[in-house]
Amino acid sequence: MKPSPKHRTAEQTEGSAAPAQWMAQARAWFARRPQSLTWLTGITVILLLMALPIATTLWLAFSPKENIWPHLLRTVLPSSLMQTLILMVGAGFLTLVTGTATAWLITMYRFPGRALADRLLVIPLAMPTYIVAYCYVELFDYSGPVQNALRALFGWHSARDYWFPEIRSLYGAIFVMASVLYPYVYLTARASFVQQSVCALEVARTLGRTPLATLWAVALPLARPALAAGLSLVLMECLNDLGAVQYLGVQTLSQSIYSTWLQRSNLGGAAQIATVMLALIVIMFSMERWARGGAKVHNTTGRYRSIPFQDLTGWRGMLAGAIAMLPFVIGFLLPFLQLVRNAVVYAHAGLESGFFTAASNSLILAAISAAVAVALALVIGYARRIDPNPFTNFVARASGLGYAIPGTVLALGLLIPLAAFDNAFDAFFRSTFGISTGLLISGTMLALVLAYAVRFLAVALGSIESGLERISPNLDAAARALGETSFSALRRVHLPLLLPSLGAGGLLVFVDSMKELPATLLLRPFNFETLATHVYSFAALEQFEEAALGALAIVVSGLVPVLLLHNAVAGGRAGSRRTPRQNIDQSQPGD
Numbered sequence: 370m371k372p373s374p375k376h377r378t379a380e381q382t383e384g385s386a387a388p389a390q391w392m393a394q395a396r397a398w399f400a401r402r403p404q405s406l407t408w409l410t411g412i413t414v415i416l417l418l419m420a421l422p423i424a425t426t427l428w429l430a431f432s433p434k435e436n437i438w439p440h441l442l443r444t445v446l447p448s449s450l451m452q453t454l455i456l457m458v459g460a461g462f463l464t465l466v467t468g469t470a471t472a473w474l475i476t477m478y479r480f481p482g483r484a485l486a487d488r489l490l491v492i493p494l495a496m497p498t499y500i501v502a503y504c505y506v507e508l509f510d511y512s513g514p515v516q517n518a519l520r521a522l523f524g525w526h527s528a529r530d531y532w533f534p535e536i537r538s539l540y541g542a543i544f545v546m547a548s549v550l551y552p553y554v555y556l557t558a559r560a561s562f563v564q565q566s567v568c569a570l571e572v573a574r575t576l577g578r579t580p581l582a583t584l585w586a587v588a589l590p591l592a593r594p595a596l597a598a599g600l601s602l603v604l605m606e607c608l609n610d611l612g613a614v615q616y617l618g619v620q621t622l623s624q625s626i627y628s629t630w631l632q633r634s635n636l637g638g639a640a641q642i643a644t645v646m647l648a649l650i651v652i653m654f655s656m657e658r659w660a661r662g663g664a665k666v667h668n669t670t671g672r673y674r675s676i677p678f679q680d681l682t683g684w685r686g687m688l689a690g691a692i693a694m695l696p697f698v699i700g701f702l703l704p705f706l707q708l709v710r711n712a713v714v715y716a717h718a719g720l721e722s723g724f725f726t727a728a729s730n731s732l733i734l735a736a737i738s739a740a741v742a743v744a745l746a747l748v749i750g751y752a753r754r755i756d757p758n759p760f761t762n763f764v765a766r767a768s769g770l771g772y773a774i775p776g777t778v779l780a781l782g783l784l785i786p787l788a789a790f791d792n793a794f795d796a797f798f799r800s801t802f803g804i805s806t807g808l809l810i811s812g813t814m815l816a817l818v819l820a821y822a823v824r825f826l827a828v829a830l831g832s833i834e835s836g837l838e839r840i841s842p843n844l845d846a847a848a849r850a851l852g853e854t855s856f857s858a859l860r861r862v863h864l865p866l867l868l869p870s871l872g873a874g875g876l877l878v879f880v881d882s883m884k885e886l887p888a889t890l891l892l893r894p895f896n897f898e899t900l901a902t903h904v905y906s907f908a909a910l911e912q913f914e915e916a917a918l919g920a921l922a923i924v925v926s927g928l929v930p931v932l933l934l935h936n937a938v939a940g941g942r943a944g945s946r947r948t949p950r951q952n953i954d955q956s957q958p959g960d
Contacts, residue, residue: 408752408855412764415745419771419823422782423647429640429785437638445638449625450645456542456614456621457607463547464603467696468554469596474693476562478679480686486693487559488932491552493700495927497884499612500904500920502545503913504704506616507711509536542619546610548700550603552931557599561592601657608646608653609775611887612905622646623887626777630891636781643778650773708924711917719918727903727919734814734899735882738821739829739875745822746829746874751863754837755845755855765834769827776887779820784892787811787819812894820888825881829874836870837863873933880927 475487509515516533525531535541614621622642630639681689712719749768753761771779788811795806810816840863848858864871886901893902900919907916 408748408755409760411748412752412761415749415826416764416767418819419767419826421786422774422779422823423770425782425785426640426643426647426778429637429781430644437635438641441638441641445625445629445642446645449620449622449642452539452619453608453621453623453649455539456546456619457604459540459543460546460550460607461600461604463543464551464554465596465600467547467551468556468599469558469592471551471693471696472555472558472562474689476559478681478689480681480689480693482690482694486690486697489694489697489701490555491931492697492928493549494552494931495924496549496701496704497612497886497901497923498546498549498606498610499616499886499901499908500708500924501549501700501704502542502613502616503904503908503920504707505541505545506536507913508703508707509534537616537618539617539619542614542617545613545617546603546607548696550606551696551700553602553606554596554599557595558592561595597657601653604653605650605773605775608649609777609887611777611890612901612908616908622649623775623777626781627887627891630777630781636785639781643775643781646775646778654773705924708917708921711914712921715914715917718915722907722915723898723903724918724922727898727900728922730897731883731899731901734817734821735879737814738818738825738882739878741818741822742825742829742878743833743871743875745826746833747867747871749826749830750833750837751855751859753834765830768830771823772825772827774824776820776824776885776889777891779824780888780891783816783820783823784811787816811892814894814897816892817889820892821878821882821885824885824888825878828877828881832870832874832877833867836867840866876930876933880930883923883926 471486471490475483475490507513511528511533519525519531519533523531536544608621609623610621611623611627615624615627622645626639626642626646629635629642680686746768749761749765753765774782788808791806791808791811794809798804798806810819844862845858848862853861883899884901886905889899889902890905893899898906900923904913904916904920904923907913913920
């Protein structure tokens, strides 16, 4: 039945009034929230900045000057993709086993040296993977001390007389990655085991489960989201690594991007390889969400008891202590001792090889990058606090995108738009004022600061949001009732309370910036050396000993943040009145 003219007129009137009504609502929203709009604009700019590398990479990949996809599919991609996947699977499996086993051992058993092992197990995170690779090549190569000692002990004269595992190989890279990256799984598994319900574990034991069966049937399923989070960090680090795999002779996707871009001068081909890396990242995130399963686990009681440790004495306690300390010895102690030896023996050569220049460049660059990342993270975190809507929540979640993007892809995606901006700006000044501005961003320290800020924004945001959550919303309401704006409330109320969180976030970004290698190699100014590139350059010339002092400085700078991170993650158990250390070391029942 056709609508009557009266009905059609009413519908037409309503349809014509809808845009006017929407405009009125929009004007009312803008009038009500002028400051929220300012913060919204700020986080929109940050979101576009984070999306810029991905958009540029995809544009370069699908609109190259020449189509080399067939060539890549025949030659480069099969081998690079296969080696990357084997590296990720191998390192992921070893880190999952090592991190989970040591976390369960530390959490559920008491043995001599347990408290010390709990702290030492996280220290390998202070070791960049490329430095560990350089150290282990020195230790285990044919001319290294280990094979020299074996030849002297058994009377061997050449490599034909015996077999020794080749450290410069794919399996050597898996060993190096796993020895350094297992703390990611250890920290998340440790935090999950500490917070699990003792009742669930005891019920499993009363039903006849052995300790190992309890771990397999109860603790691991409850810890699955935490294990997936830690494992995803390990896989992203494997995907991002350049220095270690390049030195060990492994042709991963990251190494292929570097060689295709700089050695073959094919930017489009590098972008096309980068799209494969981006696809892997999407697959990893999807698999992590699947592994988490969407389930939430929580305790149904407000009463908590300390974990009932099982005491290991005698040879069992000594064996448990040795097992707990072994990952630390492999991942930190052996390469650290090699670093110290080289730094002492070659101290004079190290100081004369540009150490102070590289160190000052690293300190300045890392400090500026930390300040910029903290400022951007503060904008996102505070905008989400004063106006928690779907868009601000999305931007906060998307901030982790930068950390997921490998440094080679990030550099590739930033260089082209920055160079285009510099050229357009220079052309405008030439045509208007007759002067040349040169390169303002690309090829300068500013490009590195921008890359570091995008890559490590999530690190700073996590610390700032944790600090904001501890500030009562009542303080916001009281400040607004006293006439404070969102800006003045931030300056006078929130910033003083956020100083510890700002400092912690800045420190983490500072240390990550000191270690960053792929993006620095590709975006640094001409003749500009940081400690990371300083060490890389000498290692590429097989003169790593002269850069040992710089490598040692990078490692030492990362020790304090790693220990602080350990205390924050594995500090204690909810509901207990004891200090975090008491929660870990004592087994008496709580209230």
